[in-house]
Amino acid sequence: MRLDRRTLPTFLFTACCAAVSLSVFARDTPTATAPAIIPLPASMEMDAGRFHPGKTLHIAISGKLADRSAIATLANDVLREAWHRPVAAAPTQGHADLRLVLAADAGANRESYTLRITRDGIVIRAPSDTGLFYGLQTLRQIATPGSSASAGLPALHIADQPRFGYRGLMLDSARHMQSIPAIKQQLDLMARYKFNTFHWHLTDDQGWRIEIKRYPKLASISSMRKETVIGNPDNGATARDGIPYGGYYTQAQAREIVAYAKARHITVIPEIDMPGHMVAALAAYPELACTPGPFDVYTTWGVSDDVLCPSPQTFAFVEGVLTEVMAVFPSRYVHVGGDEAPTTRWKQSALAQDIIRREGLKDEHALQGWFLRRVEGFVRAHGRTIIGWDEILEGGASPTATVMSWRGMQGGIDAVRLGHDVIMAPTSHVYLDYCQSKTPGEPLCIDNFLPLRTVYDFEPVPDGLTAPQVARILGGQGNLWTEFVKTQQDVQYMLFPRSFALAEVLWSPKQARDWNGFLLRVPAQFAELDRLHVNYRRLDPQ
Ligand code: TNX
Numbered sequence: 001m002r003l004d005r006r007t008l009p010t011f012l013f014t015a016c017c018a019a020v021s022l023s024v025f026a027r028d029t030p031t032a033t034a035p036a037i038i039p040l041p042a043s044m045e046m047d048a049g050r051f052h053p054g055k056t057l058h059i060a061i062s063g064k065l066a067d068r069s070a071i072a073t074l075a076n077d078v079l080r081e082a083w084h085r086p087v088a089a090a091p092t093q094g095h096a097d098l099r100l101v102l103a104a105d106a107g108a109n110r111e112s113y114t115l116r117i118t119r120d121g122i123v124i125r126a127p128s129d130t131g132l133f134y135g136l137q138t139l140r141q142i143a144t145p146g147s148s149a150s151a152g153l154p155a156l157h158i159a160d161q162p163r164f165g166y167r168g169l170m171l172d173s174a175r176h177m178q179s180i181p182a183i184k185q186q187l188d189l190m191a192r193y194k195f196n197t198f199h200w201h202l203t204d205d206q207g208w209r210i211e212i213k214r215y216p217k218l219a220s221i222s223s224m225r226k227e228t229v230i231g232n233p234d235n236g237a238t239a240r241d242g243i244p245y246g247g248y249y250t251q252a253q254a255r256e257i258v259a260y261a262k263a264r265h266i267t268v269i270p271e272i273d274m275p276g277h278m279v280a281a282l283a284a285y286p287e288l289a290c291t292p293g294p295f296d297v298y299t300t301w302g303v304s305d306d307v308l309c310p311s312p313q314t315f316a317f318v319e320g321v322l323t324e325v326m327a328v329f330p331s332r333y334v335h336v337g338g339d340e341a342p343t344t345r346w347k348q349s350a351l352a353q354d355i356i357r358r359e360g361l362k363d364e365h366a367l368q369g370w371f372l373r374r375v376e377g378f379v380r381a382h383g384r385t386i387i388g389w390d391e392i393l394e395g396g397a398s399p400t401a402t403v404m405s406w407r408g409m410q411g412g413i414d415a416v417r418l419g420h421d422v423i424m425a426p427t428s429h430v431y432l433d434y435c436q437s438k439t440p441g442e443p444l445c446i447d448n449f450l451p452l453r454t455v456y457d458f459e460p461v462p463d464g465l466t467a468p469q470v471a472r473i474l475g476g477q478g479n480l481w482t483e484f485v486k487t488q489q490d491v492q493y494m495l496f497p498r499s500f501a502l503a504e505v506l507w508s509p510k511q512a513r514d515w516n517g518f519l520l521r522v523p524a525q526f527a528e529l530d531r532l533h534v535n536y537r538r539l540d541p542q
Pocket residue numbers: 339340389406431433446481482483
């Protein structure tokens with residue numbers, strides 16, 4: 001550019017203003033200040049300027065909240081943790097450091113929220129308590145504990161909502177049990193990363209963990225195994241440790257977990273696995289089997305041929321159990337398992353064969369379908385919906401059953417084509433009991449391999465489906481089976497950081513997914529886990 005007398009003043013003016021705006025920019029560039037949020041919000045824009053909190057922090061809440069005091073307490077905790085300053089309630093109008101607004105028109109998705117930080121303060125708007133709750137979880141990751149009050153917060157605007165309505169984690173409390181405080185801590189962590197469903201696997205061959213008052217021997221006998229296999233039976237391990245193992249949750253404790261989860265906007269879905277994975281129950285009530293027994297609560301891992309026999313006694317048992325389970329767990333869904341039920345015993349059982357003949361069923365798989373349809377009818381008559389593992393498709397599932405696809409994605413694809421709702425939980429991407437690395441030094445785990453990157457690459461919606469079929473994919477879930485996961489430290493090690501990846505898959509828009517960006521955001525979350533004394537697996541050098 002040639003500068004002459006005419007253009008020079010314009011040039012100087014432009015250069016000077018560019019420098020000013022550049023200096024504003026240099027202090028507040030999006031890259032310098034964009035907070036490390038997981039899961040990544042649907043949209044986030046950084047603005048110029050910062051908000052500096054007052055010496056006393058004021059919170060204003062307006063709108064018709066369902067539980068105002070719960071949201072107020074959380075807001076207080078988040079601000080106090082961040083800045084260690086006294087917090088006071090503020091009038092609905094006038095100055096507030098944090099303003100929470102519940103407004104029915106704030107968003108169509110009840111879990112959505114907007115969060116705006118300006119020089120004047122922080123405003124979170126949402127159409128429900130849940131949206132405000134998630135807005136506060138996001139704020140907690142922006143105003144991190146130990147963030148300096150004098151530095152303040154960067155101005156920004158977030159408009160956020162989940163991609164999927166079902167964002168789950170399953171915990172197996174049957175193979176190894178977790179304490180009530182440990183489960184509460186897990187629920188706390190789930191809420192931080194915006195999971196909304198806790199699938200609780202309560203019964204299996206190796207232990208029955210929920211009190212059922214009609215069947216007291218489930219607590220006194222089925223909850224205890226006399227010993228446990230040492231190592232991995234898939235690799236030939238047979239030796240047992242000789243140490244009795246067991247325990248169960250009382251109904252009062254289970255209710256406590258339901259309430260604790262609810263306060264964190266998490267639904268608890270109980271699973272009573274049937275007709276397979278029932279050896280623990282058979283140990284107490286052998287008359288429910290097709291053969292006389294006796295049975296011992298299983299002391300090794302794997303699949304047993306001994307399953308419930310489809311007899312009148314069994315249906316009375318199942319209905320009695322589910323009646324109590326539904327009274328304790330108010331969730332819309334009740335998971336009835338349906339996985340890994342060998343047909344061996346039913347092939348040899350006169351009772352089972354009679355039903356096959358009487359009902360005109362093709363084979364034992366069809367009998368399993370008949371069995372579960374009957375259970376489904378019972379659950380539906382109580383206003384609830386069953387979830388079953390994808391094997392339930394093999395015997396012809398009732399169309400109102402929701403299918404949890406675990407043996408890959410195909411079960412889910414078949415199910416949506418048949419008109420079922422589906423939750424995707426394939427072994428290939430979300431089996432959190434699989435080893436995180438092949439390097440020596442990993443704790444004992446199932447011999448399969450599920451590194452962090454694979455979880456991050458999980459895509460719950462396969463190609464080739466129609467729009468109505470896609471709409472039937474409710475979301476996804478990570479499954480933590482606990483054959484080899486004995487302690488709370490172990491549980492956490494398997495959950496983190498892989499649950500961060502899953503949280504982002506289930507919450508953030510598909511096009512926003514960015515592996516390298518994710519890796520840059522993980523350390524801030526590790527710092528938070530450190531502060532909370534939560535265990536995790538460190539990142540591999542990239
Ligand atoms: C299969 S996933 C199972 C569980 C095991 C798990 C181990 C499913 C429905 N059944 O019983 O714990 O594999 O990865």
